[in-house]
Each structure stands twice: as structure tokens, then as C-alpha cells.
Amino acid sequence: MKKITYVLALFFTLLISLNANAQDIVKSKDLSTVKVDYLSDDEIAKIIAQLKSNNATINDVESMALSKGMSQTEFDKLRTRITEYEKKNTSDKDKDKNKKDQDKLKKIDKDSEFGRKQEKIKNEKIKDSLNALVFGSELFDNPTLNFEPDLKMATPVNYVLGPGDKLEVSIYGVQQFEDTVPVNFEGKISITNVGQISVAGMSIEAATQKIRAAIARVYSTVRSGQSQVSVSLSDIRTIKVTIVGGKQPGNYSISSLASVYNALHLAGGPGKNGSYRNIELIRNNKIYKNVDIYKFLVKGDQSDNVSLRDNDVIRIPAYTQRVVVEGEVKRPGIFEMKKGEKFSDLLNFASGFNEFAYTASVNVLQKTGKEFKVHDINESEYNSYQPQSGDVFRITKILNRFENRIKIEGAVFRPDYYSFTEGMRISDLVTRAEGLKEDAYSKRARIIRLKTDLTTEIVNVDLGAALSGDLNADIELKREDIVTVYSILDFREEYKVTIDGEVKNPGEYEYFENLTLNDLVVQVGGLTGSASKRVEIARMIKSDAIDDADPKRIELVELEITADNNEQIKNFVLKPFDVINIRRMAVYEKPEMVKVSGAVTYPGKYVLANKKERVYNVVMRAGGLTSIANLDGMKIKRPIKEEQIEQLETINLNLEKKETLEKKEGAPEELNLKTKDTLKSKLSKKLRDELKYTTIPVNWEKIVKDKNHYSNVTLFPGDEIEVAVYNEGVKVTGNVLLTSEIPYRNGKGFKYYINSVGGIDSKGWKRKSYIIYPNGKAAVTSSFLFFRSYPKVEPDSQIVVPEKPEKKKMTAGEWVGIGSVISSLALLIVTAFK
Numbered sequence: 165m166k167k168i169t170y171v172l173a174l175f176f177t178l179l180i181s182l183n184a185n186a187q188d189i190v191k192s193k194d195l196s197t198v199k200v201d202y203l204s205d206d207e208i209a210k211i212i213a214q215l216k217s218n219n220a221t222i223n224d225v226e227s228m229a230l231s232k233g234m235s236q237t238e239f240d241k242l243r244t245r246i247t248e249y250e251k252k253n254t255s256d257k258d259k260d261k262n263k264k265d266q267d268k269l270k271k272i273d274k275d276s277e278f279g280r281k282q283e284k285i286k287n288e289k290i291k292d293s294l295n296a297l298v299f300g301s302e303l304f305d306n307p308t309l310n311f312e313p314d315l316k317m318a319t320p321v322n323y324v325l326g327p328g329d330k331l332e333v334s335i336y337g338v339q340q341f342e343d344t345v346p347v348n349f350e351g352k353i354s355i356t357n358v359g360q361i362s363v364a365g366m367s368i369e370a371a372t373q374k375i376r377a378a379i380a381r382v383y384s385t386v387r388s389g390q391s392q393v394s395v396s397l398s399d400i401r402t403i404k405v406t407i408v409g410g411k412q413p414g415n416y417s418i419s420s421l422a423s424v425y426n427a428l429h430l431a432g433g434p435g436k437n438g439s440y441r442n443i444e445l446i447r448n449n450k451i452y453k454n455v456d457i458y459k460f461l462v463k464g465d466q467s468d469n470v471s472l473r474d475n476d477v478i479r480i481p482a483y484t485q486r487v488v489v490e491g492e493v494k495r496p497g498i499f500e501m502k503k504g505e506k507f508s509d510l511l512n513f514a515s516g517f518n519e520f521a522y523t524a525s526v527n528v529l530q531k532t533g534k535e536f537k538v539h540d541i542n543e544s545e546y547n548s549y550q551p552q553s554g555d556v557f558r559i560t561k562i563l564n565r566f567e568n569r570i571k572i573e574g575a576v577f578r579p580d581y582y583s584f585t586e587g588m589r590i591s592d593l594v595t596r597a598e599g600l601k602e603d604a605y606s607k608r609a610r611i612i613r614l615k616t617d618l619t620t621e622i623v624n625v626d627l628g629a630a631l632s633g634d635l636n637a638d639i640e641l642k643r644e645d646i647v648t649v650y651s652i653l654d655f656r657e658e659y660k661v662t663i664d665g666e667v668k669n670p671g672e673y674e675y676f677e678n679l680t681l682n683d684l685v686v687q688v689g690g691l692t693g694s695a696s697k698r699v700e701i702a703r704m705i706k707s708d709a710i711d712d713a714d715p716k717r718i719e720l721v722e723l724e725i726t727a728d729n730n731e732q733i734k735n736f737v738l739k740p741f742d743v744i745n746i747r748r749m750a751v752y753e754k755p756e757m758v759k760v761s762g763a764v765t766y767p768g769k770y771v772l773a774n775k776k777e778r779v780y781n782v783v784m785r786a787g788g789l790t791s792i793a794n795l796d797g798m799k800i801k802r803p804i805k806e807e808q809i810e811q812l813e814t815i816n817l818n819l820e821k822k823e824t825l826e827k828k829e830g831a832p833e834e835l836n837l838k839t840k841d842t843l844k845s846k847l848s849k850k851l852r853d854e855l856k857y858t859t860i861p862v863n864w865e866k867i868v869k870d871k872n873h874y875s876n877v878t879l880f881p882g883d884e885i886e887v888a889v890y891n892e893g894v895k896v897t898g899n900v901l902l903t904s905e906i907p908y909r910n911g912k913g914f915k916y917y918i919n920s921v922g923g924i925d926s927k928g929w930k931r932k933s934y935i936i937y938p939n940g941k942a943a944v945t946s947s948f949l950f951f952r953s954y955p956k957v958e959p960d961s962q963i964v965v966p967e968k969p970e971k972k973k974m975t976a977g978e979w980v981g982i983g984s985v986i987s988s989l990a991l992l993i994v995t996a997f998k
Contacts (some may be wrong), residue, residue: 181401190822191534197720200923201241201247203242206610208249212246218879220536220625223975226239226243247857248605263536280916290586291613297498298495299499299500299514300457300461300500300798301463303425303433303457304428304432304433305433320421320471322367322369323420323471323739324367324368324473325347325351325364325366325367325371326365326401326420326474327350327351327364328346328402329347329349329373329399330345330346330397331346331347331371331395331397331398332344332394332395332398334390334809335383335392336391337392338390339385339391339775341383341866343356344398347363347364350362352364353375355378357377358378358379363380364413365382374995375395376393379459385532390725390978398812400419400420402419403417403418403419403420403475403476404418404474404477405418405474405475406478406675407428407431407477407479407480409432409435410432410480411431411432411434411436412430413990416430418430418472420473422442422471422474423469423471424445424455424472424512425460425466427472427478428443435480437482437483438480438482439482439483440457440459440483440500441456441483442454442456442502443455443478443479443480443481444479444480445470445472445476446477446479447473447476452476453468453470454468455468456502456719459514459701462513462719473578483500484503484553485501485502486499486811487501487510487551487552487555487556487557487561488555488556490512490559491521491559491560492560492561493511493515494514494518494521497679499513500928501551505551506547506549506551507544507545508550508781509845517559521559521564522561522563524542524543526541526558527539527541527560528555528556528558529556529558530554530555539795540656549884553767560862566644568584568590568629569584570582570641570644570646570777571645572585572596572648572649572761573649574609574647574650575601575603575605575650576594576596576599576601577597577599577600577601577650578596580595580597582596584641584643584645587908588640589638589639589641590611590627590638590642590647591638592641593641594627595631600631600649603651604627604651604652605627605649606627606628608626608627608650609624609650610647610650611623611648612646612648613639613642613644614643615644620686623639624957625639627649648781652919657740659675660673660674660741661743662742662744663684663685663688663745663746665695665744665745665746665747665748666691666692666695666747666748667688667691667746668688669688670688675741678705678737679737679738679963682731682735682737682773684744690810691725692748692751695749695822696722696746697725697750698722699725699747700720700723700744701722701742701744702719702720702721702743703721703739703742704718704741705717705719723736725746755772756770757884758772758777758879758880758881758885759883760772760782760783760887761884761885762885762889763789763792763793763794763885763889764786764787764789764790764793765789765790768786775876778876778877779875779881780876783885783887789864791891794888794890794938794960795864795865795961796863796865796939796959796960797863797887797891797937797938797939798862798885798888798892798939799885799939800859800862800877800879800883800884800885800886801858801883801884802859802880803856803882803887804858829874857884859940860877861937861939861941862875862877862939863875863939882949886938888938890907890959890960891905893959894907894908894917894961894962894963895962896962897929897963897965898933898967899922899924899925899929899965899968900918900922900923900925900928901921901925902922903921903973904921906920906921908957908959908960913956914945914954914963915954917957918933918963922964928965928968929966930945931945931952932945932966934955934964934966935961935962936961936962936964937958937961938958939963943956
């Protein structure tokens, strides 16, 4: 109770120092007016600090605060503020701690999750290309296989300590102690309160026992077993090794945890003539280990991959015996052999024969003191033959032939290759093929037989007799025989019939026996709506003799058909190669439309009422012309058909290509072809855009006076009658200084409008200027001697000034040629006068 009273007094004192209003309340011993919302975070922090210094919590002072008049609501707010502040403060501290831990871990090797560190070592390595064919060279040419030591593994018990290593010594239990001690240059470590201990040259296991004994002499709890000692390797030293005979020999700085393979990988493996099977690890001037890399390559055995020590020497001597394996093995190449190894061992190094190898014997090319010789090794000698240095073993492919194959094809249920046995007859082979099909021709079968001299012959068989048990017909088969069973369908001609005209899918169709016209019409999807009742069938005439008196080439049959139900009056049976034509109705035309637009009373589309519907009739059906119509501005726009556009494209392409290709004369043929394709594409688009329709001028005033006037043309489906609105302007376009529209002035001529837009520009061709009238008609400028007459200008017309064509300048050679001709003529004239 005294403790709580003391804490509450401190609490109230803190309130007095933080809040003037609270100070007055404390003096009056009244906390009813305290407002927690007015307290800052710093004031809350000071309250928490006072509570912690007295080993009290906010809940311990709740009853005291309520007795002084603080409301339960305000006290709950205070408790909430303190809880939130503590939570926030704890989170920030955790973040700071995590950041510090991460910064600390960044200083440690990123590959070590145990905090073990290793000085960064960088040894340059080059690609092994000289030994590319030597078995084992790929081990040192793969960047992902470098045999770097794993710093995350437990410290090997046989690891030998030396200067540069660091040990982490920990005492845990009743007594606790932790320190990281380096092995100095004298090979000793120094532990606080224990003194120096010599550990150089000792294994980590022996050093641990020695350190534990030294600590036990100082710490009694270690002697009694109440505390334990732990020793682990913290930092790993760097050692120096020397590699002789490697692809890149020299001194290397490597990790003290590194092994022989790691050092060999750094040196690029053995040199050009280096051995892969007798590599010497020399330690203290003695051969400590002979390393055979083939153990690892063939069996995955790493027993020779021993750890290295400082000042070790790896010596790679020259090989003593190499052989070559070529051909059908899984891993051809150059292999190093040891004394006493057999061909079977070599075959194991090459991963054995592949699936296409001839395994009964192997050809070997041997070298004598003077020349080469060839030797064959039989399969029985594989385990006894000892390869000699320089041998070249050649494993060939098996022959592309079969020792027991036979084939049946044609009208049997399972045509295929089958195994052949001596004494097999043709009936046996047919039985294996699950018998003859229903369409099989049993009078004859054919056997193609391979003779002893590899030529072929044909043997004919009475298949029906052979299958009925006649041994003379059921002849014996031989290896590689090919038996063919014919089908009666093979002797049939493929018959077709042709149907054309008013059917849904005209074309050529397969003929079947008893095929009728009804069947064929239904097969092609039936008749179209325009089909008439008339049907014409053309049938070929067969005869063994030529009748000159009968000129007919075919026989024609006329039939009638009911178009409503696709049936003819008589169900006509067709014959092979018949040609059926379903005629079109004499009168069958769908309503066609024309369009009237512009200054008419009722513009829109109108149906052509008769085959000779003319302009006047349709315009009057559209209500006639309005008051704003230009009587001289009526024209017909008639669409151009697709085939007409293609003809125009051909004409333009011939002209344009000639001009363009002349400019490109001397260019490669592929460039000219490319130019042709480009021109075709551009011209096609241009023509299709510009030539969608033609324009037919219409003289309405003449038509009104005379309905038989030539302007009252007959309309075609798709035509558009365009009636222009009266416009008093004259457009001037083309190669003029200003493209504009000039108001029409009665009596003013062609030149007036040209001058009104500033005249023509430098490229304008005035004498070829022309005018387009509102009805689409055009008039050109004409000249006679020195006089030039221009067309009459009317309202809503358009004057066009074209561009002058480019003139090709004469070359110097052409001028010289002309000069030579003139000189020759002058000389002739002078000679003639003399």
C-alpha cells in the first residue's frame, strides 16, 4: 500500500509539472477537471518513465486516481494513450534493431547463413578450347561447375587451423562468456582471463579439446560440468597453392576449405598434353595423393577431391597413353588410358555403344614403328584387349537390312511387315494379316522377290487356290518378299458426273451405280429460285466402229423438272460422265435501283420500271427540278465494273513500269522486280480510288424540248443522277499561284479568271488548260497558227491548269553525236559543190 501511495504521489507530481490546470487540481486535491486529450506525447512518455522507475503500471494507480475525482472516462483515455505509446515505441525499436541486424549481416558473406566469413578471392579463368575433344575437359569448361567451397557447411573435423583463421569461443550455462579470437602469425589465440593457446597446425577437433582444457583451469563451472564450451570457425583464412602443368599454371589464392578440383578448375584443367588420370598433390615435398579425374566423371567418386593446405603443389604431368574412339558410341572423343585397362573399360568411359552400333566387332587402327595397321577386335576380346597409345577405334553402324522381314500389302485387313520363318507359305502370311478383305481379287497375287544377286523378280500366285489348300499354288516365301493382294476396285475406272446451271452447288461429283437425276439434284443442295423446268443431259456415245454417216459426238436428252420440289417427271437414271445442265428461266430479274440526288424535289432511290428507263422519266418521278437547280449542271455517275478497272490497271502498269524501269536501267533484276510490285500496288490503289465511276454529261434543256435527244440516255442499275445547285462562282485550280473560286461575270473570258488568281506558276502549262462544266463535260484550249482560242466560261465551272511535263536534258554524248552528224553533212555539201 505504501508503494502504491508513493507511486501515486509521483504520478500527481508529474501531472503538476506537465499541466498548469492539473497543478491547480493537485493543490486542491481534485482531479475531476483533468483532460487527457490535452497531454502531449512527451508528457505521456514522462509518465511512463516514472511508472517504470517505481516498478508500477497504470493499473496500479487506478483506484487512487478515481478517489481524487478523476472520471473513469478520463482514466480510460489515459490508459489507452499509454498503451498506444508503448506499442508504437516498441515497434520503432524493433525496426531499428532489425535494420542494425541487416546492416551487420551485409558485412558477412552473402553465401553464409552462419555468419562465417571469407576474404573475397578473384582468380581469372580462361576457356579450355585446346582439349575440347579430350574426355574430362568439359569439367573445367563449365562456368556453373567450379567446386567452390560451401561456407554454410559445418566445419570439417579435420580442418587444420593456421594464421588468418578466427575462432568463436563461447561459454554457456551457469557462467557465460563469448569472444571471437584470431589465430595470430605465431599460430596462437588469446582468450581473456585464460591467456594464449597455440593452435596452429591442429585440427579444429584437437584445438577444441585444448581450448576447453585451458578454460577449465580458470572457470570452475566448466570443470564441474555446470558450463559448456563451444568452439567454431568464424573467419576462414586464404591459402596459397601452386599449380604446374595446367592450362593456366601459377600461384593461386584460394579458400582454406577449397579442394583439388576447385584449384584445377581455376587453372583451366590440364594443359594440352596434361594427364587427367595421374595428377599429383604434393605436400611437404612428398606426393600426398594421386588424383584420377575419371573416377568422378564415370562413377561420381570424389574420394580424390581432398582438401588443400597452404603451400600445396598440384603437378599435372604429361599423359602416357591416349586413344581415340569414333563412330557409334554415346560419347566419342579422346580418352586417356592407364596401364592394364582393357577395351571394356574404354567402352565404359565412352558410355557404351549407341542404339545403331555394330557390336559384334570393332575395327582399330594401330600404329607400328614404321606404318599403320588395321586390327579387328571380336566381341569375345573386349575384356582382354589392352588399348595401345595412338589406337583409333572405329565403331560402325549396323546394316540397313533385316534378317527376317517379310511384307504383305493391298486388300488384306492388316497390311504390314511381319517376321519371316523358314517354311512360311503365302497362306500363313495372309492368316497373320487377318485374312482378305471383301474386295480382294483372288485370281492372282504378286510376289516381288529379291534374288541372290540383289536383282528382283516377280512371282505370280493363284491366291484362291493357295488359300484352298493347293500346295503347288501355296508356294514357300523367302526373306524380304513383298506380297501384293490386288483389289477389284483397282481395276475400276473412277467415274464422275457433272452438273451445272441453276443449282446450289454446281460441279463434278462421284458416280455411283443406279444414281438418278433426283439423287444428284438433292446431293448438290437443290435448285435455285431461277431454275426453269428445262433440263438438258449430254451423254457420251460408245462404239467400237466409226460411223461417218452419223456426225453426232454426243447424245442429248431433254427432260422437264418441277422446280418447286426438285423432282423431274421421269426419274432419269444417270450414266458415267453425264453432263447435266439446269436452264435458267427466260424472265427472272430482280428489281434494280438508281439514285437521284441534288436539286430535285424528292431525292432518293428509284426502281427501274422497265428495261429502257430514261433520265427524264426518273427525274420526273423524283418531282422534277427545284428552283435552285442548275440546268447545265446535271450529270450521271455510272459505276465502273471490276473487270474494267483491271483492264485500266494493266494499261497504266505497262506505261508507268516502262518509264520507271528506264530510269532504273542498270539496276539489279531483283530491284526491278521490287519496283514492279511497288508500282502495281500503288497504281492499283490509285485507279480504284479515282475510277470508281464514269461521268455522263446531261443536257436537260434539250431533253425537255425533245425526249428523243441523245442526252436522255437509258439508265443502268447503280447509276446516280446528280443535279447540281446553281452556283455563280468559277473555280480555278491546278498550277496557279492561288487556288480560288472567282465570282462569275458575264462576258468575261478564260484569261480573266486566270489573271484573277495571280496567273500560272512556273510549272503551269497554259496552252493545255481546260475547263470542266457543271454537267461533267470538258473543253480544252485550241490553237491555229499563232491564234489561240479558249473555251467559254460558264457559272459553276472549273478551270484546270495542268503541270508541264519534265523535259529530258540531252547528255554531252548526245550533243557530241549531233555535232558529228552536222559536221559530216557540211563536209558532204562542201565536197558536192567542189
